[in-house]
Amino acid sequence: MEGTMAEIRLFAGNFAPKTWALCYGQTLAISTNQALFSLLGTTYGGNGVTTFQLPDFRGRIPVGTGSGQTVGMGTITSGQKAGIENVTLFENNLPAHVHQVSISGTLPLTVSKSVADKSTVIDGLSLAAPARSAGRAKTPTLGYNSQTGSISLNPASIDLSGMTLALAPVGNTIAHNNLQPALGLNYIICLQGIYPSRN
Numbered sequence: 001m002e003g004t005m006a007e008i009r010l011f012a013g014n015f016a017p018k019t020w021a022l023c024y025g026q027t028l029a030i031s032t033n034q035a036l037f038s039l040l041g042t043t044y045g046g047n048g049v050t051t052f053q054l055p056d057f058r059g060r061i062p063v064g065t066g067s068g069q070t071v072g073m074g075t076i077t078s079g080q081k082a083g084i085e086n087v088t089l090f091e092n093n094l095p096a097h098v099h100q101v102s103i104s105g106t107l108p109l110t111v112s113k114s115v116a117d118k119s120t121v122i123d124g125l126s127l128a129a130p131a132r133s134a135g136r137a138k139t140p141t142l143g144y145n146s147q148t149g150s151i152s153l154n155p156a157s158i159d160l161s162g163m164t165l166a167l168a169p170v171g172n173t174i175a176h177n178n179l180q181p182a183l184g185l186n187y188i189i190c191l192q193g194i195y196p197s198r199n
Contacts, residue, residue, distance in 0.1 A: 003190035006039040008055070008062075011188045023187040025056025036191055043079040055079075057187040086175035101165055109153070 001017040003009070008023060016022045030037045030050055037052050045053030063082070067075045076082060 003193040004196050005036055005190050005193045006196070007190045007193065008187055009190075011186045013186065016186070016188050019190065019192040020188045021054060021191050023055045023057040023189050025058070026054050027051050028054065033191065035195055039196070045079075054189055055187070059085075061182070062187075083178075085177070085179050087178045088173055088175040090173075099167060101167075103160070107158075 001020065003020065011017070011020075025045065027046060028036070028051065030046075030048075030052055033052075040052055040054070042048040042052055044055045060081070060083075063076055065076050065078050065080075067073065074082075
């Protein structure tokens, strides 16, 4: 199968055609592949004296070199490996957010009672003791009886602003899969073919 030296193609077969090789990162001798070495150099590995390596596309996809035009994109150089298949998210990876907290509970309330012993109302105190006549003498009737009474209190709210509430951490540190839907195919590289000329 004719091709241009160092050309890479997708191949659906499970072998590499003649004069081609699977892109598995194999180490080749410079002495027997001088033309191919002149194109690849040590971009993909090797000591550059006696050996060099082919690109390794096992489990990877190609991406264009250089800097992307989108804000935040980095620069990719030839032979650079990038990307992680599984990613673990931490607190710094999450956007700023607010947790709503709802607190309910029981607040104990102690109420004391005492016998009314005054004949006139005193500001801020309980009932005054009414008076009744018994002949010429006035006998006070205390504004209190021995029955247990009940008092309904209106609902009240408590301001908890300024307090620090500790929320128990949730979740696990299990990495999530970051792999896009993919189909496994073989990348093959031309070892012997037409030597490319520069423009």
